[in-house]
Amino acid sequence: MKESHELVFFVNGRKIVEKNVDPELTLLTYLRRTLGLTGTKLGCGEGGCGSCTVMVSKYNRLEKKIMHITVNACLAPLCSLHRTAVTTVEGIGSSTTQLHPVQERIAKSHGSQCGFCTPGIVMSVYTLLRNNPDPTMAEIEDTLQGNLCRCTGYRAILEGLSTFAKPSKCCVQSGKQTGCCKEQFAANHLGPSNCCGQEGTENGCCKGQFGANPPGMSPRLFEPSAFKPLDPTQEPIFPPELLLPQKSPQDTLVFKGERVTWIQPTTLKELLVLKGRHPEARLVVGNTEVGIEMRMKNMLYPIILAPAHIPEMNFSCHNDTGILFGAACTLSYIGSVLKQAVDQLPSYKTEVFKAILEQLRWFAGQQVRNVAAVGGNIMTASPISDLNPVFMASGCLLTLSSEGCKRIVRMDQDFFTGYRKTMVKPQEILLSIEIPYTKKGEYFSAYKQAQRRDDDIAIVNCGMRVAFKEGTDIVEELGLSYGGMAVNTVFAKQTCKQLLGKKWNRSMLQEACSLLADELTLSPSAPGGMVQFRRTLTLSFFFKFYLTVLQKLGQDFKNDFQVEAIPPDYLSATELFHKDQPSAVQLFQEVPPGECPTDVVGQPLAHLSSIQQATGEAIYCDDLPRFENELYLALVTSTEAHAKISSIDASEALKVAGVTCFLTAKDVPGSNQTGPIFMDETVFADGVVTCVGHVIGAIVADTEAHAQTAARAVNITYEKLKPIITIEEAITHKSFHMPEKKIENGNIDLGFAQSDDIIEGEMYIGGQEHFYLETQCTVAIPRGEDGEMEIFVSTQNPTQIQTFVALALGVPANRVVCRVKRIGGGFGGKETRSSLLSTVVAVAAHKTKRPVRCSLKRDEDMLVTGGRNPFLGRYKVGFQKNGKIVALDLKLYCNAGNSLDISSAVMSRALFHMDNAYKIPNARVISYVCKTNLTSNTAFRGFGAPQAMLIAECWMSDIVAKCGLPSEQVQRLNLYQEGDTTYTNQKLEAVNITKCWDECLENSSFHNRRKAVDDFNRQHRWKKRGLAIIPTKFGISFNATFLNQAGALVHIYTDGSVLLTHGGVEMGQGLHTKMVQTASKALGIPVSQIHISETSTNTVPNTSPTAASVSSDLNGMAILNACQTLLERLEPFKVANPKGTWKDWISAAYMDRVSLSAAGFYRTPDLNYDWDKNEGRAYNYYSYGVACSEVEIDCLTGDHKNLRTDIVMDVGSSLNPAVDIGQVEGGFMQGLGYFTLEELRYSPGGVLYTRGPGAYKIPSAGDIPAQLNVSLLRESPNRKAIYSSKAVGEPPLFLAASVFFAIKDAIGTARAAAGKTGRFCLNSPATPERIRTACIDELIGMCPPAEPGTFTPWNIEV
Ligand SMILES: Cc1cc2nc3c(=O)[nH]c(=O)nc-3n(C[C@H](O)[C@H](O)[C@H](O)COP(=O)(O)OP(=O)(O)OC[C@H]3O[C@@H](n4cnc5c(N)ncnc54)[C@H](O)[C@@H]3O)c2cc1C
Ligand code: FES
Ligand code: FES
DSSP states (O other), X not given: OOEEOEEEEEETTEEEEEESOOTTOBHHHIIIIISOOTTSOOSOSSSSSOTTEEEEEEEETTTTEEEXXXXXXXXXXXXXXXTOEXXXXXXXXXXSSOOOHHHHHHHHTTOOSSOSSHHHHHHHHHHHHHHOSSOBHHHHHHHTTTOOOSSSOSHHHHHHHGGGOBOSBOOOOTTSTTOOHHHHHHHTTTOOSXXXXXXXXXXXXXXXXXXXXXXXXXXXXXXXXXXXXXXXXXXXXXXXGGGSOOSSTTOEEEEEOSSOEEEEOSSHHHHHHHHHHOTTOEEOSSOTTHHHHHHHSOOOOSEEEOOTTOGGGSOEEEOSSXXXXXXXXXXXHHHHHHHHHHHHSOGGGGHHHHHHHHHHHTSSOHHHHTTOBHHHHHHHTOTTOSSHHHHHHHTOEEEEEETTEEEEEEOSTTTEEETTEESOOTTOEEEEEXXXXXXXXXXXXXXXXXXXXXXXXXEEEEEEEEEEOTTSOBEEEEEEEEESSSSSOEEOHHHHHHHTTOBSSHHHHHHHHHHHHHHSOOOTTOTTOOHHHHHHHHHHHHHHHHHHHHHHHHHHSTTTSOOOOOOGGGGGGGOOOOOOOOXXXXXXXXXXXXXXXXXXXXXXXXXTTHHHHHHTOOOOGGGSOOXXXXXXXXXXXXXXXXXXXXXEEOHHHHHSTTEEEEEOGGGOSSOSEEOSSSSOEESSOOSEEOSTTOEEEEEEESSHHHHHHHHHHOEEEEEEOOOOOSHHHHHHTTOBSSOOEEEEESOHHHHHHHOSEEEEEEEEEOOBOOOOSSOOEEXXXXXXXXXXXXXXXXXXXXXXXXHHHHHHHTSOGGGEEEEESOOSOOTTTTTSTHHHHHHHHHHHHHHHTSOEEEEOOHHHHHXXXXXXXXXXXXXEEEEOTTOOEEEEEEEEEEEEESSOTTHHHHHHHHHHTTTTTBOOSEEEEEEEEEEOSSOOOBOOTTTTHHHHHHHHHHHHHHHHHHHTSOHHHHHHHHBOOTTOBOTTOOBOOSOOHHHHHHHHHHHTTHHHHHHHHHHHHHHOSSEEEEEEEEEEEEEESOSSGGGOEEEEEEEEOTTSOEXXXXXXXXXXXXXXXXXXHHHHHHHTOOGGGEEEOOEETTTSOSOOOSOTTOHHHHHHHHHHHHHHHHHHHHHHHHHHOTTOOHHHHHHHHHHTTOOOEXXXXXXXXXXXXXXXXXXXXXXXXXXXXXXXXXXXXXXXXOOEEEEEEEEEEOOBSOSOHHHHHHHHHHHHHHHHHHHHTOOOXXXXXXXXXXXXXXXXXXXXXXXXXXXXXXXXOSSOOOTTSGGGBOOOSSGGGGGGHHHHHHHHHHHHHHHHHTTOOSOOOOOBSOOHHHHHHHSOOHHHHTSOOOOTTSSOOSOBOO
């Protein structure tokens, strides 16, 4: 074979020829590091977040057309891109030339907050529009399945993008006076997609409803009519060179790297010869398995064969028995062929095809489906493959080939021989797969249950086939295959055999379920956990299949034989999940036009960096160009939860090419002890490790790859010590970081004595990972003189970084400058934990005297930086018959992990929020901060309050259940009123909670919907709906009084432009935008004249972290203070020249030698809470809000659907309603993830299993409520904060508890249908497992859990 070593491809129209490409090099690393195209981001490195999305275009010679696909650049080997054209976000538009409409619309519709996800989202939608300039909204939503955003809550993104969508049915009124529904669709954003066509009739048109807003309230957050139209003719052309036939098409591409060789043969013969010669070689098409194995599981495959271009593996054709696909066909291609077949062939023939399409709908995101091959899915032999159960149950035929040999095998129970093993011989390859047609009287279904619906791997999945004896309902053939129930896909052989010849009726169902329960068992310690749930799912799926087949038999053979009737309320079990058309209304109070045209306070101004974010121009820490001589650092961390370090051997690591040094505790020149409150942490572990992930050392090398390879080669031995992992264990061993804290008010004993009823209970709430899209990152540059160090950090807390780095380096703080331009999300995770990395990097830079960089990999970030504290609440609550609370005795425990960090402050906030919004006359709450051997937990949006408030709503739901009264009645009865004092004896002023409550009840049509929900539930046995309304009250101020201060620095230059600096960090929350609006109003100049460059410790010193929701309040006032100083100085010049311009006054002041620079300062007044006396003001003021949510659960699988949420939020007089609504929705969605989806799973030994988007699921666009209405409370100015506004960052998060309690409401109805009434415990999050196991029924009864204590579970609640 003739070899070529030249890779030819295009990036943004530029031709690139690369020789000696390293096969381990990904497209993403190449774009970012070699080409400096940093617009494409690294969010996870495992194909799960989409921030690295680019468009890859290639010419398909067979179909003679150019194809554009989205690809995850983090998984795409650069070698795989021969003769393709790559387009990145920089290639489609820029702020300096012209914006692409996708960039413009996302930016201007407020779809970009921190902006880290934005380029990926832009490229996903751009690619869709290249293929289809007129997509439907559903297609836009599907295209975003593989893109995550942690900030926005997605609504704004979808709304901006909906302006590209065509309504699925047009009213055809275009050009007429009434206007076309298309325009209306765009104008109403996510509004009606199908116009009702009732315009002018008595009922009125649906369009009208969207226009009927309360007076003074506006739904217009942006103006779609101002958007530049999409013009497909303006797109960059496909490089003509790639349309030409290759000059030497027979050349085999070969690339040799340090560890791996990539061979891309051009013929099947050559491939088979190579496979015979290298039986251990991997065949790589999509690299979505191999890439993960090599990067995340440290596996090494020295030879890679790339068969993507071999014609015999890339085709499809129909034959007599089915459709044949080459094994290298991508899943997207298979989906399109099967869809066409389903549309064209008789329905009975395509039962298997429809099932595959249903599985593909929820299979990864489009970026993965576009490259992943069917052969890869089969040959990986994953126990949770989504396709293998379907292929096995349907008996697909597989053609296997080796040199000179070909054989066809059926995929049956013998195909998979063990964990990730098949009967395929090492020298064989999978050539093709035939997916069979079905015949009349044959039925097929596939089911999958995952933690999240979109883009998630299955917990259990299955394929089910039955064929009946002609003209009967007697089973002739049966195939039941399951994934997730063993180490490989399994065939329920015994069950299938026993059921042959049986009639398809209830007794067969009964028998099938007991057979399956016996056959598909799992050890109680089975990897993956959820044992009872998984076993129950096998029966639930069969039950659904049974009903579906009955239904189909009834339809197909109603005249031929008697088919068992299905009770009408059972039909709900057969419905597949369908998405509802999204709709949303966002309302805010319009500000009347002011006297000053430059006054934009109150206007929905777009985030000032949104254009830079959408074009990829916005610079994040790791986007800084590499410095001369720069080195890269990789952490070496503990694999034990608690142990003495016996030895550390870095000798092998130091042999790795490019390694400079290995650092440990002895390399710290200053203090190795560190910590924000107690000095109970180490820069590097010294002798003892106290959690898995404890930083022991660090490797410094020339490249990231070398540093990481070497870090893995460091050998550490341990002497294990007994760890404490859970809250329960900490309680048993009295392992606490600090003494208990107590707040007591009223007379608790008397309160209980006066109560009509008393309930005791407890609730556990799991932790939460921040999952900011930008992981922790630091670049440290030693300045070479006087111990100076400049450090760029992705942090919310530059001052702490400065302090801790100075401490570790043993220099005064004045030698360290910490600089932050922006961060890609923080949510509390970068408040104190950033210093964990930055001190290590600074020590490395100090030691090597060279710049050092480290951006944590997603799995490292999740392992070492901690998250939200898990909580346990134990309560006793006394109340009257009408539900009025009389007394509460509460114990709160939080799992703080191995160091205190700021968990004491988190607990303080929990102590102050355990009432949620309810008046408790007699209260006692005692808190315990548990010390365990987990990674230290930390701040997270809400800071302990959401946990305490969820426990409050838990005892409230118990009261409601016990009283038997409507929940909303009991809740309202207990709400705080104006003038009430809290149990911390703070008098409440301007209490807006009942206003929000009543408005939310009305906006949501609560009472009518309650009736509708009840009706629905009567008619459906296996789907239940639930409805809940939940209030929140959130105290605004840092609990640590000294932090309630801020500084600002305002420079006016002689051209009149203003450079604004303040102590807050821009992390997507729009702080800089609000601060510029504030300064603009204060100075009376346009926003365009004001710029914020960065936050740095050498401009504004001693800053508080950007946290506690108070950054606008504090920094806004400090800015106002500085501006007032400047205005005072300018006043004489204004008086002297009243008709002059801003620039005139500035010039005059300068010429008169007046300082045009002023510092501002602010401290929140009257904060004086006294813990000993339990009195004084703990908070400056409170923010209020109420949400009402409706959900639908699937009682058989635990799945749920968010149908609708209405929110009323009090943000005072909003500084910027677009930013505030973005915070409300983003906070709400983060809460929705917290309460229903996101589950951190730990081994009993304290190892975190969930370390990336593959295992840990944050909400995706598919999770937002189908209808999401947000209204900012009218007429509620707040005299306590800047321009009458209110803080908004954290308060809305808890409103997502309305979804949790709506789920609980639905479960309650399901339990009642099974004859079980009364209160029950539902811990958080309400995952499918918890929902299903709470919906008790016969099926779950057939899968009893093992006796606790008789086995070691795979995972535990911590
Ligand atoms: C973010 C993400 C989400 C995912 N979601 C899902 C999901 O929802 N459901 C699911 O089932 N899977 C999922 N996967 C797993 C994966 O995408 C699929 O298994 C995919 O089909 C693998 O195809 P590939 O071409 O990328 O495989 P590659 O990584 O290229 O190869 C995988 C393996 O198959 C072998 N192989 C490939 N082709 C052949 C052949 N013709 N003959 C012999 N051996 C061969 C290779 O040697 C290699 O060992 C996901 C993966 C990622 C990264
Ligand atoms: S970085 Fe590629 S998908 Fe997350
Ligand atoms: S804006 Fe999407 S992750 Fe921040």
